[in-house]
Amino acid sequence: MQILKLKEKISYACGDVASNFYWRVFDVFLFIFYTDVFGLHPGAVGTMMLVTRLIDAFSDPLMGALADRTETRFGKFRPYLLWGIIPLVAAGVLVFTVPDLDSDGKLIWAYATYIFMMLAYTFINVPYGALLGVMTGDSQERTTLTSFRFIGAFSGGSLVAYFTPTLVNELGQGDQALGWQLTMALYGIIAAILFVISFYNTRERISPPQKQPTPIRTDIKDLFNNKPWIILFSLALIVMMTITLRASSGTFYFKYYVGREDLIGSFSFVYMISLALGAACTPLMTKFFDKRTLLMVLMVVVAVLSSAFYLLDRTQITTMFALQIIIGFCLGPKSPLVFSMYADTADYSEWKNGRRATAMIFSAAAFAQKLGGAFAGAMMGWLLASLGYVANQVQSQDSSYGIVLLMTLIPGAFAIISVFIIRCYSLSDTEVSKLQKVLSERVPVQELK
Incomplete structure (x- = not known):
């Protein structure tokens, strides 16, 4: 068994702590920032999120192909943890900058900066995700490493969820637009330091087969011939819709339905901790x-x-927190499990085709998450717009009911759909162990230091 040192596991996790200074802000706060601070119509925000994420349909696999073909003395994937820092930090600040433009100009700015943000995030996060697949070849160790990764992700997300509203108020001193801009600049500095730590203390140990064919078309063909990967792609998309709907609508739920905007940070914090x-x-x-x-x-x-959330009265705040904690605990294992299974599908593809395209598999996995978030954002925007949502005003009965549905029954329905998708996954733990034994006789793994 290839056992990784604790220092390396923690350092790898630092990369996802860094990523969540962006991802969790998008997940929890971006939609309400665009409607209540930036001043965009919710329907326009929903459409923008869908369109910009569809662009990632091209950027994610291309980034995966690029990373798989990168050759440096530091490995294929680690260098991007340094190269991607400046674009990511700059994009984060620009997305949360409110320009002095008319409504059309603001919408163009939002499209341009959010596309830039998604491309910058892809540039650093796809290689980071693929790095997991080459640090160790042991399936159980990958699950452990992935757990470290997402403990880091959710810990970073907890800090973001709890402190962001306070930072925006304190740094902006009453000017929310300035507060958001300065908060993202601070997050960028912290993320940069964490990515550097992740780069310096991790190692790549698994190499692709010698003389491996490299046409991108072949990599894509291998993906669509990889049935376990297709099932995981579908699963990640649906589960991300469940997670994003609950996370993004939670801010609206407490601000407009419960009437306790002061609890948004605490509610998001306990969710991230769980x-x-x-x-x-x-x-x-x-x-x-x-x-x-x-x-x-x-x-x-x-x-x-x-x-069950649907049955709660707006005054049952303690029960809301209790249910959210249990839901968070049940959703927590999803990411470690699925990303570990993605690494297993990379092994499966190599076993079946004699080729390994780790970054391509993980880039397409990242696209599934982004696409799920995009569909959730579009659904939120279009539903709120159709029910008459008005930012920073008391909501109508229809609008309030839509917010409740987005927080309760709709994500519940997607969770049920995901169960039927999981049933189709056929790559058992026993089969993974067998094919990894075959691969270990084909591909030399660099000796652990």
Whole structure:
């Protein structure tokens, strides 16, 4: 078994702490920033999120192909953790800058800066995700490493969820637009330091087969011939819709339905903490349960509890927090499990085709997450617009009901759909162990230091 040192696991996790200073801001706050601070119509925001994420349909696989073909003395993927810092920091500040333009000019600015942000995020995050697939070849160790990654992600997300509203108010001193701009600049500095730590303390150990064919068309063909990967792609898309709907609508839910905007930070914080605890418990759970079975059970619980939210009165705040904590704990293992399974599908592809395209597989996985977030954002925007949502005003009965649905029954329905998708996944833990044994006789793995 290829055991990684604790220092390397923590350093790898630092990369996703850094990423979540952006991803979690987008997930929780971006939609309400665009409607309530930037001044865009919710329908326009929904359409923009869908269009910009569709552009990632091209950027993610292309980035994966580029990373797979990169050759440096530091490896294929690690150098991007340094190269991508400046574009990411700059894009983060520009997205949260409110220009002095008319409504059309603001919309163009939003499109341009958000596309820039998505491309910058892809440039650094696709190689970061692929790095997991070449640090170790052991499936259980990958699950542990992925758990470290997402403990870092959810811990970073917890800090973002809790401190962002306070930072915006304190740094802006009453000017929310300035507060958001300065907050993202601060997050950029912290993220840069964390990415540097991740670069210096990780190593790539698994190399592709010698004389591996490299046409991009072949990599894409291998993806679509990889049935376990196709199922995981679909699963990640649907589960991300569940997660994004609950996270993004939660800000609207507490501001407009519950009438307690002061609780948004605390509500998001306990959710992130529960996600981190769920991720931390994943290696223990997988010692007793098959990954596929575990995912099915957890998503059934999420569906039931999300639907139970619908029955709550706006005054039952303690129950809201309790249900959110349990839902977060059940969703926490999703990311470690699925990303570990993606690494397994990379092994499966190499076993089946004699070729390894780790970054291509992980880039397409990242696209599934972004696409799921895009569909969720578009659904939110279009539904709120159709029901008469007006920013910073008391909402109509229809608009309030739409906000409740986005927080409860709609994500619950997507959670149920994900259960049926998981049932189709056929790459069991036993099969993974067998094909990895075959691969270990084909591909030399660099000796651990």
